Amino acid sequence: MDSYKIMIQKKICVLGASGVGKTSLIKQYVEGIFSEKYLTSIGVKIDKKQVQCESHTVQFMLWDIEGIDRYCGFQPKYLRGAAAIIIVVDHTRAQSLIEGIEIYNLAKDVANIPAILAINKTDLSTEWHWEEDELAELSSPFSHTFCTSAKTGDNVELLFSTLALQLLSEAEQ
């Protein structure tokens, strides 16, 4: 049974500009719930969820960090000891992608850990689209890029299980 598997705990930080859907993504993943209501996060909120892999159980400690913007600076302390970061950007706001890349660069200076890009709110349509090669270039530093929707749950599960497998394979090396 599960209890005989070795359990590995991992601290994951979810970062991004405010309002991109960090809290919603985690809520969708952990509780399977989505709400249209927007309550901006302050400080950090921590949740956990286990992923069953073949030989191991990975327990994510998910740190939902407040949106980083002009008013609320980047807090490197929260990244301490994190195994990976997830940068969330809003598919409907081009600016949020730029901000996401900035945040990634800041985080990279503090900790050299794998990062995943989540382009969120893909359930919403936009007139504006990134150029394919532009996007490819932007997402090149990330180990994976997912187009997610916290509302429909698209790719949310996949994002985290991919992350779990990646962390496990890194640990084995």
Place this chain on the structure above:
Amino acid sequence: MSTQGSSNESEHDPQLQELRKILFGKDNQHITQALRQNARAIVSEVFSEAFKDRQDKDGSVKKVMAPLVDKSVEYSVSNRKEQFVGYLYPIVGSVVRKSVTAFLTEFIERTNQLLENSLTIKGLTWRFQARQAGIPYATYIASQTFNYRVEQVFLIHRETGLLLNTLAYNQQSSGDADLISSMLTAINDFVSDSFRPNKDGHEQGLDIVKTDDFTLVLKAGPSAILVAAVTGNMPQKVANQLQQTIEEIHTLYDPQLREFKGDASAFADCDQQLADCLVSELKDSEKGKESKPWMAWIILLFIAIGAGYYSYKLWQIQSYVHQISSINQEAGIMLVRAQRNGIKDISIDVLRDPDAEEVNNWLAEKNIPQEMVRLTEKPYLSLEEPIMQSRLSKVLVQFPSLTLVNNSISGELDHQQYFDLRNRVQQLPGMLDSESLLGQISVTNPLTLQMDDVENIQTLIDLKISQFNGASIEFASNSTQLTPEAQDGIGTVAKIGKTLLSLAKQTELEMSFIVIGASDAKGTRSYNEVLSIKRAQTVKNALQMRGIPADKLNAVGIGIIDVPAAGNGARKVLFNVIKTHATQP
């Protein structure tokens, strides 16, 4: 505009130019100088109005000012941070406070839940009682058994905030310990952000978190933090113990701590070290004695004793009732009813032959306390064998020469005694076969020896006849009832009669008796005739019952005998013996 026009004209006049030079100075120096001297006053007079006018006109002031204001604010914020925090705190502070409070509340709640889960049943009842009493649980706990108790210890990886190991007072830990660890680390991060580093440059961390319900004590080492959740009034020595333990863990697990990649199994063995931290202190009052609810015990004991006593009594009295019903086997006693009244007494109704054993003796014999028995007794005559025997023995006591063996009496009696015995035996109730009972007795009467002498017998007969004839039974006026004296008289007459009959047998004489009823003169003749016959009949019956055969008795009524001299008149029965010689068969 007009000035502009004139200046245009004069520009071409070199003289005017010269004059202007003299008057205004080179490059209007004099005027500007003069204006400059008053510039402040002049500008200040129109400054605000000019700003407003221009802003109203094309809105350009705002455009020009905004970057200036931005710049100056930025300058102020970066150079006078403290002051600006002071200005903004009332606004921003309340928002932050709210969110921090929310976070802390969640944290405290989770920790509480964890501790609650890890508590024993006793703990739960305490928690319930504390809630009822409206006081914080910790206070209540403290007021109960423990001065303090370390409910759970957490070993947390400092870098990641991940839980390495945890140990609870009652050995079972809930799944939320890891979440609590992370949250605690976040709080720690927050705290070290919010306060300035110490003078020596070290980050300040949390030492202690106090809530209504518990106290968290934190001891941080370079790679791990040890946290204890304590209920009650925590003494300093808990913190000291934590310090000691965290140091120990660092020496023992240094490489594991540094290489920690999320697999906490390497720290499973530090249970031992953590166990050292699960200290508690019993209250002084609880140490010596376990408080026992004495009152309750005593009451319970009384109830138990009472119930035991009652059921014992019930059992006892029921067994008495059962025993008593066996009294029916006793000869001459008939149990009509035996009933238990509560557990105190038994009421019994019996019929008893006067010759049977006394009920009270019987009870004593069976060890049934007489005071428990309410006895109602009615006499009756029993024909049971043992009772008959006892009646017979009572009679035989007066005849010491006789012995009773196998329902037959043997021994010697004289004539007189024999008749006496036979008389009595025949009178015993239920005596059916007196002949076989008495058959073995040999009668050795000296009188009988003399009976051979016919003359003597004849004399005796004559004597008895005269006695018989002389007897009379008196009656009350207009009555056929036998008075007690009359009964006695009849007894005597019957005795004489029986003697006469036995004498007659020996002498081959036939004898029979006439019972003559009479009455006084009151009333009619025919009535008196009937009355006299009835009186004679009554006496005849009475004699018959006393053993004189009916065929030897003749009752006659003779009606009125008027004897005025006699006080009672002739209300009597008289007797007469008729003697004939027996006819030879």
